[in-house]
Amino acid sequence: MLEPRDAADLAGIVADAAASGRKLELRGGGTKAGFGAPREAEVVSLAGLAGVVDYDPAELVLTVRAGTPLAQVQALVAAEGQMLAFEPWGDPGATIGGTVAAGVAGSRRVTAGSARDHLLGLTAVSGRGEVFVAGAKVVKNVTGYDLPKLMAGSWGRIGAMAELTLKVLPAPREVVTLAARGLEPAAAHAAMAAALGSNAEVSAAAALSDGTVLLRVAGFAPSVAARCAALPGLLSEHCALERLEDAAPLWHRAMTGAGLTGAVRWDVHLPARAAPALIAALPAGAEWAMDWGGGRLWVCCEAEDEAVRQHAAGLGGEARLIAAPEAMRAQVPAFQPRAKGVMALEARVRRAFDPEGVFATGRFAEDADADAVSA
Amino acid sequence: MSIAMPVPDSETLAKRARIAQALRAIVPGEGVIDAPEALTPWESDGLTAYRQPPLMVVLPETTAQVSAVLKWCHAEGVKVVPRGAGTSLSGGALPLADAVLLGLGKFKRVLEIDYEDRVAVVQPGVTNLAITQAVEGRGFYYAPDPSSQIACTIGGNVAENSGGVHCLKYGLTTNNVLGVEIVMMDGEIVRLGGRHLDPCGLDLLGVVVGSEGLLGVVTEVTVRILPRPETARAVLVGFPDAEQAGACVAQVIAEGIIPAGMEMMDRPAIHAAEAFVEVGYPLDVGALLIVEVDGPAAECDFLIGEIARIADANGAVTTRVSQNEAERMAFWAGRKAAFPAVGRISPDYLCMDGTIPRRRLPDVLRRMEELSQEYGLRVANVFHAGDGNLHPLILYDANVPGELDKAEAFGADILRLCVAVGGVLTGEHGVGIEKRDLMPEMFSDADLKQQSRVKCAFDPELLLNPGKVFPVLHRCAELGRMHVHHGALPHPDLPRF
Structure with missing residues (x-):
């Protein structure tokens, strides 16, 4: 394992790999190493690039090195009454760089945006071994192409982030969960849509397969009280609501898919209105949890086939293969394939950052497309 | 007029008639405009100091037509400039003499x-x-x-x-x-x-x-x-100077409040706006804040109280809370009319668009005042205070020889200042042509080349909207080359496990 200490080290390692035709897998905490196809590549650990560079809460901006543990970043901003609004989550050891590179977002994503929406700027090393910066360290900027958007969710395939600048926001002073019980998937989606479409400013909405619907109301105390009072009336056609204490474990299940069992785990992103239809089409014994008002569906099943992916595609959505036996991961792409023209464009963009394919380790089926572009 | 556009391609100009004929075959009827006198309305966007009639205008109505136009232009090596309503303040839709202007105005559904x-x-x-x-x-x-x-x-x-x-x-x-x-x-x-x-x-x-x-x-x-939020309310707060107004903004955010809008105006902007729309802005203050909150009524009432308290603690001399929708709109009317209001007190103005870390606002305003003296040009400031996005309006008279150049130089100095304090060239107006040549102030050659390579992945012949954003147009083949150093490892001292 290669362990650079700073951006210059990292640039040297990548340039060296590019020159000698080697592949590099970028790694933060390694907590997501099981995502994607089995592969053999030299690992570059970014854990040594850790620490806070600059944090001025009143500017709503935090600059931090990529290998800084996510938990440490969250504790830092929480101490100032702030938060990463995209509600990132991960196993112990997850780093901020890995979290952003994987595009992780939690339940608040449906109203507050994802990692992509909160990554303002970065210093990174391209596959050419060159250090470059993109974006900036202020909250509002349109200068040049928005390369941070490309980097968030890129899984280390266009560059190695050394330093990230993130937007931070005030954490709500009070958070209340209202819950409904006994709702079938279609009724759960309708209730969540009504809540998210109301002016009661529900910040997150999730549903579990036992029929529980969770609505999160967050903000200043007088506002939370008024909205909690209004919501039962706004949703009277759909369900009865009760205030739920200690809702964190239920939110955790909806947000992460924790508690679902089955050897194969899918993360389906789809138009929320299509979630009930996808659930209806699941193979017998499959388990699920809905987040983002139905826009994200965690599915666990035993079946090692791609029926979930085909159904998702038919409904205008996409399924990521999150966990599966190695043999399946070797065969089934982690990402749902996109249209041919989009895949070709993605391959050209990857090559624009990584002409030698240093980061194309074979973890993703489309890594081969980029080889075809450069050939 | 210091910003140069690429030299028009004489071959393209020479085959103008053939281009018009080919495009008419794709977009029949009135969809192609090439009569010289008919091109005048298309010769600039919101950056009106720059004017250039396009080679011709094409107004397709379907995606298939857009595709066919682009495909034909691509095959013929003809440049294309896309245009929406032409309101860009940075020259993003400025036509080129040798480029087809592709208007999307008919896509209205x-x-x-x-x-x-x-x-x-x-x-x-x-x-x-x-x-x-x-x-x-x-x-x-x-x-x-x-x-x-x-x-x-x-x-x-x-x-x-x-x-x-x-x-x-x-x-x-x-x-x-x-x-x-x-x-x-x-x-x-x-x-x-x-x-x-x-x-x-x-x-x-x-x-x-x-x-x-x-x-x-x-x-x-x-x-x-x-x-739509249930309700919205606004507070109008006057401060003796911008420093106190800035401190108020910082404290509002530090106390966990993200207002729906938080706008600041300096004394020249306040006076210009009030003279124009007469909405009752206080004229004896150095800085004016409009803070708007939206959401449930209970939230707005609570936050208005908090903001008034914070304003007071930071030396506010006048605080007015909107009592009804008409009054809220009146508070905004002055701010929203700030650009035309400045247009009334000066024959011409340039609107700049940098973002700065908010904590640097007092330094930036002080330095801007010095620059105003040096250049002999007035400046009025409106400011999206919550996110640090500054809009200095530089007042000049285009009929005075050299004054536009002076205003542009002043504007460039302001943007350099924004970058120097840790900010950016543009918060929302775009680079276009206006800030194109200032890009190296913010980005290194390596940074800009990486952005250019993304352009090459989409448009390797650089035919789409050339001359915008990038100060230097590198040919894509040249950007693709990689200089690698074979042989010894560049960092032999690195720990490798």
Whole structure:
């Protein structure tokens, strides 16, 4: 394992790999190493690039090195009454760089945006071994192409982030969960849509397969009280609501898919209105949890086939293969394939950052497309 | 007029008639405009100091026509400049003498509205405000609200990643768009994103938004719509100087409040606006803040109280809370009229658009005042205070020889100042041609080349909107070369395990 200490080290390692035709897998905490196809590549650990560079809460901006543990970043901003609004989550050891590179977002994503929406700027090393910066360290900027958007969710395939600048926001002073019980998937989606479409400013909405619907109301105390009072009336056609204490474990299940069992785990992103239809089409014994008002569906099943992916595609959505036996991961792409023209464009963009394919380790089926572009 | 555009290609100019004929075959009827006198209305965008009639204008009505036009131009090596409503303040839609101006004004339909999933699918020529108008009957709106929203189109908003006074709380265009259909320069039609969140693969949508028409031509947009907040209220607060107003803004945010809008005006801007619209702005203050909160009435009442308390603690000399919708609109009327108001006290003005870390505001205003003295030109400031986006308006008279050049030099110094204090060249107006030559102030050669390589992945012949954004046009083949150092490891001392 290669362990650079700073951006210059990292640039040297990548340039060296590019020159000698080697592949590099970028790694933060390694907590997501099981995502994607089995592969053999030299690992570059970014854990040594850790620490806070600059944090001025009143500017709503935090600059931090990529290998800084996510938990440490969250504790830092929480101490100032702030938060990463995209509600990132991960196993112990997850780093901020890995979290952003994987595009992780939690339940608040449906109203507050994802990692992509909160990554303002970065210093990174391209596959050419060159250090470059993109974006900036202020909250509002349109200068040049928005390369941070490309980097968030890129899984280390266009560059190695050394330093990230993130937007931070005030954490709500009070958070209340209202819950409904006994709702079938279609009724759960309708209730969540009504809540998210109301002016009661529900910040997150999730549903579990036992029929529980969770609505999160967050903000200043007088506002939370008024909205909690209004919501039962706004949703009277759909369900009865009760205030739920200690809702964190239920939110955790909806947000992460924790508690679902089955050897194969899918993360389906789809138009929320299509979630009930996808659930209806699941193979017998499959388990699920809905987040983002139905826009994200965690599915666990035993079946090692791609029926979930085909159904998702038919409904205008996409399924990521999150966990599966190695043999399946070797065969089934982690990402749902996109249209041919989009895949070709993605391959050209990857090559624009990584002409030698240093980061194309074979973890993703489309890594081969980029080889075809450069050939 | 210090910004030079690429030298027109004489071969393209020579085959103008043939180009018009070919485009007419694709877009019949009135869809191609090439009579010289008819090109005058198209010769500039919102950056009116720069004018250039296009080679010709083509106004397609379907995606298939856009694709065919681009494909033909690509094959013939003819440049294309896309245009929405032409409201860009940075020259993003400035025509080129040897380029076809591709107007999307006929793409005016709202295609679909899904209230349950809160998305609208619209054509690119739909105006920003028309999206809100299409959904407001059901209590929804489209959040980004650039000040040109009655005229600017959503396609142009996507190209420019437009903001507005509410973007601190609700985000820029990029945070409110789920998907686009674009046509690339070679005529290929691709759909990026969709109606779901966080699609698989690289976030190409994210880089297309804000690409200033250099990567593709937008032919359809899927946006998120939001439920209209129950109520909105505004507070008008006067301070002796900008430093206190800035401290107030910082404390509002430090106390956990993200207002829907937080605008600051300096003394010249206050006086110009009040003289124009007479809304009762205090004239004896050095800085004026308009702070708007929206949401449930209980929240607005609570936050208004908090903001008034914070304003008081920071030395506010006047505090007025809007008592009704008419009064709230009046508070905004002056701010929204600030640009035309300045237009009344000066024959011409340049509107700048830097963002700075807010804590540097007092230094930046002081230095700007010194520059104003040095250049002998007045400046008025309006400021999206919540997110640090500064709009200095430089007053000049284009009829005085050399004064435009002086104003441009003053503006460039202001933007250099913004970058020097840790900010950026443009917060929402885009680079266009206006800030193109200042890009090296913010980005190294390596940074700009990396951005150029993304351009090459979309448009390797550099035919789409050339001369914008990038100060140097590198040929893509040259950018692709990699200088690698074979032999010894560059960092032999690195720990390797």
